[in-house]
Amino acid sequence: MDKYRRIGISRVLGLLGISAKLDLVWLLRDTRYAIAGIIADVIANLSIVSSVFFIAVRFGGIGSMNSDEVLFMMAYSTMTTGIFMLFGAGNNIHISRIIGRGQLEHLFIQPLPLGTQLATSGFMPFTSGSNFVIGIALLVVAVARLGVEVSLPWILSLLLYQLVTMVTIVARAYLVSSMAFYSPVGAEEISHYAINGTWLLSTFPLSGMPAAIQYSLVTILPEGLMAWFPALCLLGRPPLGLGEYYPMLYAVILSIIAGIIFRKGMKHYVTKGSNRYVPYGFRR
Amino acid sequence: MYKYLKTADLAAREKTNGGILYMIPDVLIRVTTLVPLIFLWKVVMSSGVDVGMSIDQMLTYTFVHAILADMLVVKTAATGWLSDGILQKLFGRPMSVLGQLTAETVGRWIPMLLLFSLPTLILAPILGVSLIPRSVWFIPSLILCISLGFAIDCLFACLSIRLRSMNWLIDRIRAATVMLFSGTLIPIRLLPFGLAAAMRFQPFAALGGSPLQIFIGTADTAEILLLQVFWNAALWPLALLAFSKSRERMVSYGG
Numbered sequence: 001m002d003k004y005r006r007i008g009i010s011r012v013l014g015l016l017g018i019s020a021k022l023d024l025v026w027l028l029r030d031t032r033y034a035i036a037g038i039i040a041d042v043i044a045n046l047s048i049v050s051s052v053f054f055i056a057v058r059f060g061g062i063g064s065m066n067s068d069e070v071l072f073m074m075a076y077s078t079m080t081t082g083i084f085m086l087f088g089a090g091n092n093i094h095i096s097r098i099i100g101r102g103q104l105e106h107l108f109i110q111p112l113p114l115g116t117q118l119a120t121s122g123f124m125p126f127t128s129g130s131n132f133v134i135g136i137a138l139l140v141v142a143v144a145r146l147g148v149e150v151s152l153p154w155i156l157s158l159l160l161y162q163l164v165t166m167v168t169i170v171a172r173a174y175l176v177s178s179m180a181f182y183s184p185v186g187a188e189e190i191s192h193y194a195i196n197g198t199w200l201l202s203t204f205p206l207s208g209m210p211a212a213i214q215y216s217l218v219t220i221l222p223e224g225l226m227a228w229f230p231a232l233c234l235l236g237r238p239p240l241g242l243g244e245y246y247p248m249l250y251a252v253i254l255s256i257i258a259g260i261i262f263r264k265g266m267k268h269y270v271t272k273g274s275n276r277y278v279p280y281g282f283r284r
Numbered sequence: 285m286y287k288y289l290k291t292a293d294l295a296a297r298e299k300t301n302g303g304i305l306y307m308i309p310d311v312l313i314r315v316t317t318l319v320p321l322i323f324l325w326k327v328v329m330s331s332g333v334d335v336g337m338s339i340d341q342m343l344t345y346t347f348v349h350a351i352l353a354d355m356l357v358v359k360t361a362a363t364g365w366l367s368d369g370i371l372q373k374l375f376g377r378p379m380s381v382l383g384q385l386t387a388e389t390v391g392r393w394i395p396m397l398l399l400f401s402l403p404t405l406i407l408a409p410i411l412g413v414s415l416i417p418r419s420v421w422f423i424p425s426l427i428l429c430i431s432l433g434f435a436i437d438c439l440f441a442c443l444s445i446r447l448r449s450m451n452w453l454i455d456r457i458r459a460a461t462v463m464l465f466s467g468t469l470i471p472i473r474l475l476p477f478g479l480a481a482a483m484r485f486q487p488f489a490a491l492g493g494s495p496l497q498i499f500i501g502t503a504d505t506a507e508i509l510l511l512q513v514f515w516n517a518a519l520w521p522l523a524l525l526a527f528s529k530s531r532e533r534m535v536s537y538g539g
Contacts, residue, residue, distance in 0.1 A: 036453045044456045200317060207327075
């Protein structure tokens with residue numbers, strides 16, 4: 001039962017350190033591939049955010065947001081992408097891949113709680129931190145152009161909103177990935193649809209759109225909460241009259257639902273097992 | 285010809301092997317992106333800025349792009365199949381390798397055309413979008429666009445072979461580059477900072493953005509067709525040569 005012992009913060013930091021060290025070793029030993037990966041990450045994200053920003057510049061803004069406010073929103077989105085890549089580089093957020101490929105067992109045999117392994121295994125600060133750095137740079141430019149008064153409470157708000165955005169992304173990914181417990185082959189890539197497939201949509205400034213679209217994208221789908229809603233909250237204009245705490249409420253409710261459904265799926269998985277491997281170890 | 289049609293048929297069936305249910309996430313994402321995108325354009329176009337396009341033309345552009353997305357920017361399975369080891373298997377069949385890739389790709393378009401594009405046509409009148417092309421030259425332009433798409437895809441596949449095991453990274457760079465430079469998401473003429481003029485003549489502009497511009501009637505048809513013919517003539521020999529030289533370099537792990 002030793003593996004279920006309480007894991008302290010120092011142990012978590014130690015595990016993050018191990019992941020970081022492995023990342024550094026990869027960068028040093030396979031520099032060409034690692035740099036190509038960094039460039040690919042940057043280009044992929046910048047092409048999405050620059051598309052929306054170009055529209056804003058060409059039309060002098062989008063809805064009630066001017067082009068600098070759109071830049072601020074894109075900076076927030078880039079930071080979110082950066083944090084996602086910093087902590088989610090090991091399929092630990094694309095969890096349906098781990099479940100669908102029958103790799104959850106690999107984690108069961110480790111002397112660590114599953115949650116701790118998933119929280120720490122995807123940390124890659126050296127090769128996946130580029131978007132986070134670019135996001136901060138864009139944020140500095142946007143804040144300077146907008147004349148936002150940056151105080152300690154504002155920075156704490158920014159950190160809190162980023163945390164809430166990440167919780168929403170992870171909760172939604174784990175919620176839909178629960179399907180992979182029941183259908184490993186069919187749902188192996190479902191987290192990709194939930195995360196990457198909706199990334200473009202999450203960069204749309206919803207200001208000026210019909211209320212039905214705006215409300216749908218902050219309730220049925222959380223795409224409006226990925227950048228648009230928190231960016232406006234940080235600019236002191238929470239939209240839709242829902243209040244600045246709405247993203248937190250949404251993240252908590254979604255996490256509770258995801259937790260219940262994921263545990264139910266896990267119970268099914270540990271009872272039935274995975275059908276992805278043939279007896280000689282090859283993946284179906 | 286029959287064997288290629290049969291290959292396309294098998295590819296279409298393979299896409300739905302796991303059941304149509306598993307294609308629903310992809311369909312939902314396309315719909316949930318299209319509808320807000322239509323309204324995003326309505327919002328920005330109603331700002332009154334003159335961009336040489338009317339709001340109706342912009343909506344048609346976006347809508348046609350959504351329903352023909354797979355054809356406007358062709359992506360074969362070649363890059364992914366390289367790492368899977370499937371690409372090598374194609375050499376063992378009594379058919380042209382590029383012919384098989386083409387048939388497979390066309391076959392894979394069919395389920396999404398049936399499950400997304402056709403049903404989405406119903407949305408057009410509801411969203412106030414006209415789907416009547418301004419010029420019949422849209423069809424030749426689309427064919428040239430598809431042809432060029434295969435040539436560019438072939439070149440990217442050769443790059444993957446050359447750089448070994450970088451398939452996934454090349455795929456990401458390619459998707460990002462094509463999205464911005466092809467003018468499918470944002471028409472090239474709308475790009476700010478003088479980018480519109482600079483990007484008009486590069487090869488990616490002869491992909492999806494070209495037939496879409498002809499469809500809505502905002503471009504010089506002759507100039508666009510000439511550019512498409514030029515890039516096809518320039519890139520196909522290059523693609524064939526590169527593919528021929530890459531054969532001996534293929535390395536796969538399989539599994």
